[in-house]
Amino acid sequence: MIREESQKKRTVKSESAGYDLVVVGGGLSGVCCAITAARKGLKVVLVQDRPVLGGNSSSEVRLWILGATSHMGNNNRWAREGGVVDEILLENMQRNPEGNPVIFDTVLLDKIYQEPNIKLLLNTAVYDLEKSDADEISSVKCFCSQNSTEYILTANLFCDASGDGILGFLAGAAFRMGAENKDEFGEKFAPDQEYGELLGHSIYFYSKDTGKPVKYIAPSFALADITKIPRFKSFNAKEFGCKLWWLEYGGRMDTVHESENIKQELWKVVYGVWNYIKNSGEFPEAETMTLEWVGSIPGKRESRRFEGDYMLNQQDIVSQHLHEDAIGYGGWSIDLHPADGVFSNKPGCNQWHSKGIYQIPYRCLYSRNIKNLFLTGRIISASHVAFASSRVMATGAYLGQAVGMAAFIAKKNKLQPKALNEKGIMKSLQLELMKSGQHIPGMILTDAEDLVQSANITASTEMQLDEIPFDFMKHLDISAGQMIPLQAGKIPSFTFSLESSExxxxxxxxxxxxxxxxxxxxxxxxxxxxxxxxxxxVLITGFGAKLNENAYVYLCFRKNPAVKLGFSNTRITGVLSVFNSVNKAVSNFGSQKPTEDIGVDEFEFWCPQRRPEGHNIALKIDPPLNPFLAEQIKNGIGRPVSEPNAWVSSISDQNPKIYLKWADQTSISRIELCFDTDYDHPMESVLMTHPERTMPFCIRNYTITDGNGNLLFVKKDNYQSLNIIELKETVLTDELTLQFEHPSAEIPAALFAIRCYS
Structure with a gap:
């Protein structure tokens, strides 16, 4: 029994603790930051003001995770973000291909709970901080509403991943809110006052068919006249969840301090929409449907953006500028929304794509005036126009990984964030990121400690690309193309099968x-x-063109309804078919044609189809191609770029093997393998369903033996891109043999990289 006499005043319970890194914000960027830092040995506390992790991807909001892949609706091939966010998405595919947002909550929690170096504080909000100097944070003060406890967290390094930038705001970090004018960065796409300066919030709902009539009585606050929404005729009974992303409002308001008011207005809209669907008589199919779930907090797009030593801008995205301090990339379209949202007469979004992914520099990931404050997620240093692309969750998660690794490098070298820009230190950061699976466009992993670089590499077989075998015909209703990796020089001939009705x-x-x-x-x-x-x-092509460098060529067959073209069931790493199709969800209408000079390019979209479609075009190639040599596994690029960058075995090889041979006995304690988990698949985390739990190109089963035939490691049922093997005992050997099983009878074994360390 507890009994206390009355007192004049009490204080809440208070706990103080010290860490290497305090991460404020448990959205996807904060989660990836915390995991990355913790795995490198830092003591991390992750502070989240909500009961679950994931931010906009959580069951509280239920937005799918997307980044450079853009629903496979752009020309960014093999562009899914790697590293920790890739690991999370692959885990979700394994556990949750149906896209249940509650299951995704557990995937994120599980990842955090598995890291002993992370202290997780849920339902805990930062409300104050202390500074050791005008430009340095020493501690933050937080309060957990569920256990009535105050936490005082001290550290040398802090990361703001909070979305609204509460930590940076309290610390006095320089920030912006709203849109820059066209002149500041020379951005032709900068919006005017009519369009508005801020993106609003969205609230989603889920519906369910009960199989029996359900009556609905709307609350008094529901929007009575749905025609006030210019797009009211777009509503239907079948769409729910984040397919209703355009249920947006609030861009004319203060999206930080008036967020609750915005939410209330969105509730009026949501319940008014459901009343319209249920009771207007326009949707008889809704007779047996009920409203299963409505978001209790809005999905927020934009508020503060903080200033670093560089501000990403429109030209960085469209012209794909190169940066010496690149630590990641973006690839979502420049995606601005009208500030009036659902009440605007303008389209719900205005997406303009670049021709490829773009580098994001490290200088965007720390405050220019608070020396120990990292920035990640949607609050990084970017103009309003550039933010329209960099704001999406997979990109934010990728940048979170970069910050987590930067914190490790900073602690190791006793440096503040800005000092990592020194050339030698930056190269260390980039190396560590690439080793962890983070692709940085234009950069090659060159690791002097990797023992594979000095090994002689051979394979039991190396696939010759002389044929993609014919299996069936398909109507050429849309233009189709086959991406083929060629070496510099003369174009080979291509033989293909077709059938025509005339x-x-x-x-x-x-x-x-x-x-x-x-x-x-x-x-x-x-x-x-x-x-x-x-x-x-059967027809044959004979092109006279020549290539100046190794590259993918596109053999494109323009649509012809009279023609059926031959296709194949065989799928091969780094070989892909694409189609000049339409994907309205990402403003892809077959081509991008700006009607005015807004600083973006005009070009066609050639995109793959989702499995079980997306078959390769059946071809015979003469002379045969040899893009899949075993030596590719040490070239330092872990995904297709200008070539497949992979070893691929012959499909007829019953026991495909890679042999690593050294001139002398070599000590090996750690082996890293990089597999093909189809970086073209966007793996949307919720709502959308997926045809597989494991990516069809991924090697599931393999063994590793030493030069004496001793079995060192056995793996069954792999589904992750990066396998890191810490051997129980250091092995002294002059040879390793890695034996793999083909993923299936129609997909040969493939591997992007092997690295070994003593």
Whole structure:
């Protein structure tokens, strides 16, 4: 029993603790930051003011995670973010391909609970801080409403991943809110006052068919006249969740301090919409449906943006500027929304894509005037226009990983964030990020400690790409293209099968990206008009063009309804079909054609189809190609770029193997393997369902033996991109043999990289 006499005043329970890194904000960027730092040995506390992790991806908001892949609706091939966010998405695919947001909550919690170096504080809000100097934070004060406890957290390094930037705001960090004018950064897409300066909030709802009639009586505050929403005719009974992203409001208001008012207005809209669906008589299919869930907090897009030593801008995205301190990339469109949201007469969004992914510099990830404050997520140093692209969650998570690794490098070298810009230190940061699975466009992992670099590498077989075997015909209702990795020099001939219902002409084009490393086939090398007879036939191309460097070429077959083209069930790492199709969800209408000069490019979209579609076009290639040599596993690029960057075995090889041979006995204690988990698949975390739990290119089962045949490691049922193997005992050997199983009968074993360390 506890009994206390009356007192004049009491104080809440208070706990103080010291850490290497305090991360404020448990959204996806904060989660990835905390995990990255903790795995490198830092003592981390993760402070989240909500009961669950994930921010806008959590069950409280239920927005799918997206980044550079953009629903597979742009030309950014193999662009899914790597590292920790990739690990999380692959785990979610394994546990939750149905896209249940509650299950995704547990995936994130599980990842945090597995890290002994992380202290997690849920339902805990930062409200104050102390500073050791005008430009340095010494501690933050937080309060947990659920256990009535104050936490005083001290550290040398702090990271603001809070979305609204509460830590940076309290610390006095320089920030902006609203849109810059066109002149400040020379951004032609900067919005005017009519369009508005801020993106608003969204609240989603889920519906469910009960199988019996359900009556709905709207609350008194529900919007009575749904026609006040210009797009009211767009509502239907089938869409729910984040497909209703355009239920947006609040961009004319203070999206920090008036957030609750915005939420109340959005509740009026949501319940008014449901009343319209249920009771207007326009949707008889809604008779048996009920409202299962409505968001209790809004999904917030924009508030404060903090100033670093560099501000990302529109030209960085469109022109794909290079930065010596690049630590990651973005690839979502420049996606601005009208400030009036659902009440605007303008389209719900205004998306403009670049021709490829763009680098994001480290200088955007720390405060320019608070020397121990990192920034990540949507509050990084970016203009309003650039923020429209960098704000999405997978990009924010990628930047969170970069901050977590930067915190490790900073602690190791006893430096503040800004000092990591020194050339030697920055290279260390970039190396550590790439080793952890973080692709940085234009950079190659060169690690002097990697023992594989000095090994002789051979394989039991190396696939020759001489044929993508024919299996079936498909109507050429939309233009189709096959991406083929070629080496510099003469273009080989391509033989293909088709069937036509009439005599016609088939236009075949040879295209290439005008910029190395991009996947927008914007440069036309050659066109052939091929006469086609009625009935089945086999045709051959003979192009005279030559390549100046290794690159993907696009063999494009323009749509012809009279023609059926041959396709294959065989799928191969780094070989992909694309289609000049439409994806309205990301403003892809087959091509991008700005009607005015807003500083973006005009080009066509050639995008893959989601499985079980997306078959390769059946081809014979003469002379055969050899892009899959075993030596590729040490080239330092862990995904296809200008070539596949992978070893691929022959599908006929029953026991595909890689052999690593050293001149002398070598000590090995750690082995890292990088597998193909289809970086083209966006893996939306909620709502959308996916055809597989494990990516079909991923090697599931493998063994590792030493030069004496001793079994060192066995793996079953792998589904992750990066496998890190810490051997129980250091092995002294001059040879390793890695034996793999093919993922399936129609997909050969493939590997991007092997690294070994003593």
């Amino acid at each position: 005599e016609t002409t088939l236009q075949v084009e040879l295209r290439i990206s005008g910029k190395s490393g991009n996947f927008s086939p914007d440069e036309l090398l050659e066109i052939q008009q091929i006469p086609v007879n009625k009935g089945p036939q």
